[in-house]
Amino acid sequence: DAKTTQPTSMDCAEGRAANLPCNHSTISGNEYVYWYRQIHSQGPQYIIHGLKNNETNEMASLIITEDRKSSTLILPHATLRDTAVYYCIVRVDYNFNKFYFGSGTKLNVKP
Amino acid sequence: DAGVTQSPTHLIKTRGQQVTLRCSPKSGHDTVSWYQQALGQGPQFIFQYYEEEERQRGNFPDRFSGHQFPNYSSELNVNALLLGDSALYLCASSDSSGANVLTFGAGSRLTVL
Numbered sequence: 001d002a003k004t005t006q007p008t009s010m011d012c013a014e015g016r017a018a019n020l021p022c023n024h025s026t027i028s029g030n031e032y033v034y035w036y037r038q039i040h041s042q043g044p045q046y047i048i049h050g051l052k053n054n055e056t057n058e059m060a061s062l063i064i065t066e067d068r069k070s071s072t073l074i075l076p077h078a079t080l081r082d083t084a085v086y087y088c089i090v091r092v093d094y095n096f097n098k099f100y101f102g103s104g105t106k107l108n109v110k111p
Numbered sequence: 112d113a114g115v116t117q118s119p120t121h122l123i124k125t126r127g128q129q130v131t132l133r134c135s136p137k138s139g140h141d142t143v144s145w146y147q148q149a150l151g152q153g154p155q156f157i158f159q160y161y162e163e164e165e166r167q168r169g170n171f172p173d174r175f176s177g178h179q180f181p182n183y184s185s186e187l188n189v190n191a192l193l194l195g196d197s198a199l200y201l202c203a204s205s206d207s208s209g210a211n212v213l214t215f216g217a218g219s220r221l222t223v224l
Contacts, residue, residue, distance in 0.1 A: 034212075036213075041217075042217055043201050043215030043217050044201070044203075044213075045215070046212045046214070049212070085153075091211070098144075098156050098159065098167050098169070099156065099213065101153030101155070104153055
C-alpha cells in the first residue's frame, strides 16, 4: 500500500493561501491522490482528488508533481472555518474504495 | 438530500458487552464502509459492504462484524468489548459506479468503561 507523509501541523494567516504538502513516493501508476479534511467532532469531508494532472474545484486546487511522488493542496484564501485536520490519501484499491488515512496535517488558520 | 446518517451519536458500554451501530447511506449510494478513529489518530478501515456482502476487510478481529440490508443501510457489531474499542466509528457511503468519493457520516462515539 502506498503511504503518505504529511507535516503534523501548519499555521496560516486568514485570507492568505494555505499550501499543504504531501509526500507519496511509493505511489503506483494507477493510484489516485485524494484529500479530505476533518473539522473537530465531524466526519471527514471530501475536498479534491487527482491522478496526474492538476485539478481545481470550488474548494481547492491540487498540484501533483510530474513524477507523482508528491502533491500540494492549495486553499487560495483560507478562513477560520478552514481550521481542520487535512488528510492526504492514496487510494490503495481501485475497485474497493479502501482508503488508508495517515495522521494528517492540523491546519490552524489564525486571524 | 440527506447525507449519511448514523445512530446512535454517543453511547457508553462496559467491557464484555456487545454493541450495534447503524448507518443509512447517502441517497443513490450502494456501498458502505466502516472506519474506526481513535482519539488523535486518523480513521482506520474496518470493512466494506456491497450487495449485502463483506467485500474487503481491514486488520480487525472477528469480534467486529457487519451486515448490509437490501436498502443499502448497514450495521456494525462489536462483541466482547474491550477498553481499546473506545473510538469514533465512522460510516462512509459511495457509489460503485462513479468517482469513488466517500461521503462520511458524523460518527458514533463509543466509550467502553
